[in-house]
Amino acid sequence: MIRLQNIEKVYRTDTIETLALNSVSLDVAKGEFLSIMGPSGCGKSTLLNIMGLLDVPSKGSIKIADRVTENLNDKQLAQFRNKTLGFIFQSYHLINDLQVLDNVELPLLYRDTTAKERKMLATEALEKVGLANRVKHFPTQLSGGQRQRVAIARAIVGKPDIILADEPTGNLDSAMGNEIMDILINLNRNEGTTIVMVTHDENMAHKTHRLVRLFDGSQVQ
């Protein structure tokens, strides 16, 4: 599903050069639930962003869902992300000005759907994360765990093949973290969605199919 080959990422500023990723190669199979672990600053987020086409590598090739994505223009890239990928962030990144339902509908705005379809699909997604009774709330009226569930609903509403989650439980206590983890596991099991998750939590990582460890930009396991 995802194939990374010899990915290198260098951040250059005026004074220093940081090698964030050093020749990382990784294959993620369809329907796999993969977790990535490693100390802070070792390049986990960078790797995930490259997989999500949010960032471009300095070297190496990427293939996602059997498509080489290097030569896509801005519009094609946007379309590709919209159809294929769903993101979950540590700090949720919900739009506070919009109600829960509108937040969840967001990915559908960028494809051909009617308002009715959007509402139906968003409600369905919210039911899956157990928040069907909070559609009219604003994000600031929800707890951290609830916000992350809204974010998951937003990530799955467009039925993407792949979900990329960067420390989705990082800001939550363990009870709430476990709830989020259960939702992801069910999603992977029932819908066959491929999931790549960055985490700091060994327990969470061990619930997934496979674990990849990074250290200083290199893959160590």
Added chain:
Amino acid sequence: MLKNYFKIAIAVLRRRKFFTFISLFGISFTLTILMVLTAFIDKVVGDNYPDKKRDRLLYINRIQQKGKDNMTSGTLSYYFLSHYTGMMKTPVKVAISSGFSGTNTYVNNKKIAVSYKYTNAEFWDVMDYDFTEGRPFNKQQVDNADHVAIISEDMKRQYFGDVDLVVGKYIEADNVSYRVLGVVKNVPVTSYMFFSDIYLPYTVSKADYKSKSYGGSYMGVLLAASKDDVPKMQTEYENLMKRVPVESKDYQHLYSHAKSFFTSYVDTGNEDTSGVFIVITAISIFVFIFMLLPTLNLVNINITRIMERSSEIGVRKAFGASSKTLVYQFIVENLILTLLGGIIGTLLSVIALCAINSADLIANLELTINFTVLFIALLVCLVFGFLSGVYPAWRMSKLNVVTALKAQ
């Protein structure tokens, strides 16, 4: 899609209530001021009733005499105007009329205020008053000092009530009764040179119109045979005034000019300060400040407003919005804001003009919205909303998703 832009635009506007208020207030207030101002200018300068032949007219409404320590300035005497303009060759006709003054009269024991004005016979040829009935008085009637009057429609209604024709009836003012010769359409008081309720032959005036002193209560309007003769007529008057002796040895200089309409309208009566300059400067500064404030403010608000939403931009891009779509979204949001300001401004303008009209602050002045200006103003609003949104939107849409998401 548009509905969603609208939703988020309204949400953003509501969240930043203070700034929204400032923006909307700025836009709508500017628009209102602009509309009221143009309505005034339209009426006062643009409306050429009753002096319809403006391009052939020159106005004389001041004489100034200056000495070392003293100065006198004011309107002129009948004698001065008729004597000196009588010596001129270019004008085909000269209208001479006094400024309007007020008195009271009684109808069925009810007191009404009336203003009256004295004119010569040529006044009616130089001016183009619209007569709804009757006709003006002629030279013979003036020479005979006949007690005849031309009245305004307003006066007719107030004095005679709802009757069809009043020519031949008598109207009393200052205990003298005058036979009505004609009725003319109202002139707003802002046309102060021509406004009055009652127009009378100058020969019936109680003040001595034969007095040879220079100062008095009269103004003159010179009519040239054609537009091309106007400069010649102006020079002739200038040269004539150079030869007129000062009235007493207290003074060394004498000034009087025959001016075009606008210059004479805003005349301050003082040689050292040009009325036109003052008025134009004042209006320009006024308009400039009123346009500048909301402009700067909106650009500024836009930049901070969009910067604050970098997380939203990151998220939208991650979930499939292209840069183009985002620019489009921010521009639409901005247009919504400016249009809202435009609509509020239009409403405020209508309310303000209605209030000014119905308060009757200024007699006979009926202000109306200048639709050309409104249309242009709304267009400017749109263009401006577009421009002030484009730059920040374009910049933000170019933002790298990862950077946008981090900047929280």
